[in-house]
Amino acid sequence: MxxxxxxxxxxxxxxxxxxxxxxxxxxxxxxxxxxxxxxxxxxxxxxxxxxxxxxxxxxxxxxxxxxxxxxxxxxxxxxxxxxxxxxxxxxxxxxxxxTDPLGLAALDEAPVDFAGLRLLGHLAGRGDTFVGLGDWLGGPMAPTRIEGLGIDWAERPQNFALRHSVRVGGAGEPKATEFVEAGGYSGTRGRALPLVGATFEVHGSGAQHYEITADAIFLGSPQMKVSGQRVVVSGPTGREPLVGLRLQIASTRVAPVPLASPARSAPAATEPASKEPVRxxxxxxxxxxxxxxxxx
CATH class of the missing domain: 2.60.120.1030 (Clp1, DNA binding domain)
Structure with missing residues (x-):
């Protein structure tokens, strides 16, 4: 039938x-x-x-x-x-x-301040550890099994959101968690279960011209790097423990080229404020x- x-x-x-x-x-x-x-x-x-x-x-x-x-x-x-x-x-x-399909309203907004954003990682044998953007949890110099992740950002602007989810490994099939916003935690503590994958995403009206860059190291695998408004990190088979993670968030807008110095003979030239495709x-x-x- x-x-x-x-x-x-x-x-x-x-x-x-x-x-x-x-x-x-x-x-x-x-x-x-x-x-x-x-x-x-x-x-x-x-x-x-x-x-x-x-x-x-x-x-x-x-x-x-x-x-x-x-x-x-x-x-x-x-x-x-x-x-x-x-x-x-x-x-x-x-x-x-x-009402703003070109995203021009963002030109009038102050740049997002990420100074207070910290990445929390629960590391095997070390417990909860905080690092800033651009710093490693574990990493190439001190690879350590990461068992949980969280984002601490007390001064997050109202129009910018950052959320994440993880995949928890173990004896059976890896299990994916629901997305949690900044301030939430995903993974385990005290159970010796490694993370085998993670997803990070920026969203909100203030996030349309920003993207995440994630560097990740999974046990026995080369370092990987991914960028975008939504990034996913995972090992070759999806079961390798995550032993190093570093996040960075940056604007995708291209700054205008400064006018040529009057002392130079070359003609002055400017470029558009942004070459980013419309999204x-x-x-x-x-x-x-x-x-x-x-x-x-």
Whole structure:
């Protein structure tokens, strides 16, 4: 018997989004698209619906709904066929709505001060240890098994958020923790369970022109470096203990080139304030299944 429903997840950052029913494989009998909030994101999501509409349901291509997220959240998308064995092929598009798609408001904001940010690591045989940005927990000169991580940032600005999650190793399959914001802790203490992976992410209106650089060392593996607004570190097999970690956060904006000195004969020249590509947060989710491919 062919399935009459199909479920997908949609992860969105904090903001205002338009969710649009772009197209359907069967235009005569398009599947119904129902939206709901993942239980772990309850309280962070608000659907903005037309008057007399009680539920966020898109009935046909061209349908739209606006959703407001006060924090990063996950939505559930369920497609329901109009008849037994009907098509479940559909394309759902998301676009972020913004009053400042170019991010120009950030030009008027003071640079973020990271002086008070400290990375906490629970190190085997040493206990809780704090280091600043640019300094190693463990590391190439003193590799030490890291069993837990936290971020201490008492003076964090309201428009800049930093969160992380970890993967805890052990005898069985590694277990991933939920994301926690600055001030939270992930991992274990006193159980001798190593971390085998970690994810760090900056978000918020003040974070759009900043990125993280993470240097990591896993037991028996060469040092790795990754950069971005979301970074993931893990060993070759995903089971190697993390024995060194260093974080840095920096602006991605390119400073203008100074004017040439009047004493020089070369003509003065300036460059644009930023060469960074525009990032408006838009995304696209494709949910597509043909009749022949649907199985019960």
């Amino acid at each position: 062919k399935s009459t429903t199909l479920q997908k997840t949609l992860d969105l950052q904090k903001g205002l989004f338009l969710i649009r029913y772009e197209s359907a494989e069967d235009a005569a009998q398009p599947p119904k698209v129902s939206l709901s909030v993942d239980a772990r994101s309850a309280g962070a999501v608000e659907f903005l619906l037309p008057p007399d509409v009680a539920e966020p349901v898109l009935w046909s291509p061209g349908g739209n709904v606006v959703v407001r997220l006060s924090a990063p959240a996950r939505l559930q998308v369920e497609l329901s066929a109009r008849s037994a064995g009907g098509s479940l092929g559909a394309r759902i598009q998301t676009a972020q709505l913004s 408006n947060g838009s995304g696209r989710v494709r949910v597509f299944r043909s009749r022949a491919g649907a199985k019960g």
